[in-house]
Amino acid sequence: MRFGRSVGIVFAAALLWGGTGSVQAAVSEVLPPGYRPALDTEEGGLWAAMDRQEADVKVSPALVTDEALNTYVRKIICDLAGEHCASLRVYVVDDPSSNAMAAPNGMVIVWTGLLLRCQNEAELAFVLGHEITHYLKRHSLLNFQKTIHTAGTFLPLSIATGLGGLLQLVGSGMLASYSRDQEREADAGGFDLIVGKGYDARQGAFFMANTAEEEDASPNRTKSSAYLSSHPEMKERLTVLTKRADDVETQAHASIVGAEPYRAAIGPHRAAWLEEEFNRGDYAQSVAMITQLLKAEPQSGELHYYLGEAYRRRNANGDSANAMAAYRAAIAATGAPSAAHRGLGLVALKAGQKDVARDEFQKYLSLTPMASDRTTVEYYLATAGGSP
Amino acid sequence: MKIRNLLLAVCGVIAGCQSVQMEGRNQTTTYVGDNITVDLRMVWTRAGGQGDRDTVSFWTIDTAWARAVGLGDRDTVSVWTIDGLGLDQLLFFSGVAPGAPLLRIPGVAQKDMVLYNTTMLPDDVMDMIAGTLGKSGDQQVRTSALRPVPFGTLTGFRFDLAFTTEDGLQMKGMAFFAQRRKKLDVILFVAPSEYYFDEYAPTVEKIFSSVQVPDLPAAKPAA
Numbered sequence: 178m179r180f181g182r183s184v185g186i187v188f189a190a191a192l193l194w195g196g197t198g199s200v201q202a203a204v205s206e207v208l209p210p211g212y213r214p215a216l217d218t219e220e221g222g223l224w225a226a227m228d229r230q231e232a233d234v235k236v237s238p239a240l241v242t243d244e245a246l247n248t249y250v251r252k253i254i255c256d257l258a259g260e261h262c263a264s265l266r267v268y269v270v271d272d273p274s275s276n277a278m279a280a281p282n283g284m285v286i287v288w289t290g291l292l293l294r295c296q297n298e299a300e301l302a303f304v305l306g307h308e309i310t311h312y313l314k315r316h317s318l319l320n321f322q323k324t325i326h327t328a329g330t331f332l333p334l335s336i337a338t339g340l341g342g343l344l345q346l347v348g349s350g351m352l353a354s355y356s357r358d359q360e361r362e363a364d365a366g367g368f369d370l371i372v373g374k375g376y377d378a379r380q381g382a383f384f385m386a387n388t389a390e391e392e393d394a395s396p397n398r399t400k401s402s403a404y405l406s407s408h409p410e411m412k413e414r415l416t417v418l419t420k421r422a423d424d425v426e427t428q429a430h431a432s433i434v435g436a437e438p439y440r441a442a443i444g445p446h447r448a449a450w451l452e453e454e455f456n457r458g459d460y461a462q463s464v465a466m467i468t469q470l471l472k473a474e475p476q477s478g479e480l481h482y483y484l485g486e487a488y489r490r491r492n493a494n495g496d497s498a499n500a501m502a503a504y505r506a507a508i509a510a511t512g513a514p515s516a517a518h519r520g521l522g523l524v525a526l527k528a529g530q531k532d533v534a535r536d537e538f539q540k541y542l543s544l545t546p547m548a549s550d551r552t553t554v555e556y557y558l559a560t561a562g563g564s565p
Numbered sequence: 566m567k568i569r570n571l572l573l574a575v576c577g578v579i580a581g582c583q584s585v586q587m588e589g590r591n592q593t594t595t596y597v598g599d600n601i602t603v604d605l606r607m608v609w610t611r612a613g614g615q616g617d618r619d620t621v622s623f624w625t626i627d628t629a630w631a632r633a634v635g636l637g638d639r640d641t642v643s644v645w646t647i648d649g650l651g652l653d654q655l656l657f658f659s660g661v662a663p664g665a666p667l668l669r670i671p672g673v674a675q676k677d678m679v680l681y682n683t684t685m686l687p688d689d690v691m692d693m694i695a696g697t698l699g700k701s702g703d704q705q706v707r708t709s710a711l712r713p714v715p716f717g718t719l720t721g722f723r724f725d726l727a728f729t730t731e732d733g734l735q736m737k738g739m740a741f742f743a744q745r746r747k748k749l750d751v752i753l754f755v756a757p758s759e760y761y762f763d764e765y766a767p768t769v770e771k772i773f774s775s776v777q778v779p780d781l782p783a784a785k786p787a788a
Binding site: 233237238239271272452453455456457458459490492523526527549550551552553556557 | 689706709
């Protein structure tokens with residue numbers, strides 16, 4: 178899925194039509210509902226380029242097509258955006274990174290890694306409100322104009338191909354990279370939007386704190402994630418958000434958290450997203466993230482199982498015991514997959530606990546007689562001195 | 566496997582890219598490193614492969630020209646293709662040593678890769694291979710059906726996988742591996758799920774079955 182240099186051509190044409198001095202009317206404070214710029218302006222060129230990117234996004238195999246999930250996310254955005262709802266189009270993309278972006282033309286991309294990490298509807302609403310604010314305040318346009326007028330071109334977007342290229346630009350910070358003042362403004366806007374809709378005012382700060390904790394957990398951490406790299410210092414951000422939440426809580430207001438509807442919406446997908454999370458290969462962050470989720474859902478066998486998987490795959494000092502404990506917690510909780518027995522058997526086998534390994538492998542085969550890896554587990558079982 | 570990452574990975578670890586003699590165009594029994602030979606069954610173009618002392622070579626070929634883009638010592642990757650690297654790849658990772666990654670990926674520090682160790686169970690090796698694909702930029706990497714199979718006269722394992730490239734191409738693959746003499750040998754075939762994978766999967770099955778290794782004991786799982 179490529180469109181070659183077509184975006185570059187659109188940009189070049191837009192610039193030629195507009196000329197370097199033909200900046201459109203001064204950027205307003207907030208976009209009017211239903212706004213669309215004239216094509217012979219820089220803003221029109223930017224929108225046209227993003228429209229071409231959006232055409233690729235629409236047909237990407239990475240798009241999550243589950244209508245129920247899309248409807249749920251779309252409803253949150255529409256509720257927050259109000260009269261701007263019709264201008265925003267949401268796309269959920271299957272990618273384990275924790276990110277979201279609102280393009281200048283109203284395309285909103287939500288990464289499944291973000292949905293995995295949010296613990297409730299209010300947290301997601303804060304992030305979406307933050308992105309909606311970037312859109313309404315035309316932050317992308319301001320940055321685009323700055324780049325164009327400084328460098329004479331905006332090469333990255335002209336060479337990005339397909340959804341993958343677009344996500345790479347976002348991940349690298351070359352696209353949807355904002356100044357700290359713009360991020361502060363987006364934080365404030367996101368906060369106002371969720372409070373205005375009756376969401377718990379503290380959930381934005383909770384999300385930020387969890388994100389920072391997860392990032393700090395990585396021993397290989399070299400820079401902040403795409404979501405945080407251009408954002409103001411976390412301490413300042415948390416302080417501001419917490420103070421504003423304190424102020425709001427002195428007033429009578431609704432305090433919607435929305436944990437249950439949120440879990441219902443993402444529940445059918447979460448196991449697959451957790452599997453994909455491991456493809457990132459940063460198991461320390463995975464451990465931190467799943468541990469955070471477990472604080473809100475201590476009885477989730479699914480989460481305990483994936484915590485065990487994260488420890489088993491990381492295989493650092495002490496992780497054998499950590500993984501065993503997590504698998505055992507999964508088995509004792511509700512909703513654990515039968516693979517928890519398998520995982521416990523694997524760790525026990527490597528630890529030389531053949532009796533435990535045999536028992537767990539036999540339970541796994543008993544619970545999953547048609548498992549696609551049955552012959553491998555039988556091999557492990559034989560290695561541990563047992564038989565099916 | 567992301568093609569440009571693979572090219573960069575192979576070329577990036579060597580001091581310079583040198584021209585190499587084209588070989589293997591019509592031969593069927595082929596040495597792929599670490600004392601392993603396979604029967605390629607049909608004419609595969611060797612896009613990268615070992616020369617002396619486990620060297621790595623990498624070239625693309627059409628009927629008119631051959632161009633080497635890499636040749637180095639001590640590397641253990643060779644890549645073959647029938648219709649071109651963008652359409653099908655048969656990769657041999659031979660003799661991956663403890664502490665080494667399956668593949669060096671440009672821009673990814675070795676400490677961020679899963680490194681091979683001799684205590685790995687077959688599940689761990691499968692996760693390592695899938696993780697390497699993920700680190701190279703592939704998305705939605707999914708593995709399934711890990712099962713033991715003969716690897717020459719030894720016990721090896723294989724599994725199926727599916728993923729999406731950064732460019733949105735949906736791929737399928739199958740991997741075949743064994744641990745022996747404290748090293749890891751992997752044969753990995755990947756191709757677009759539309760047409761190419763199914764077209765060449767039967768041939769790759771025969772290649773898996775044709776593996777010959779010296780009659781040495783396989784590494785056993787730790788326990």
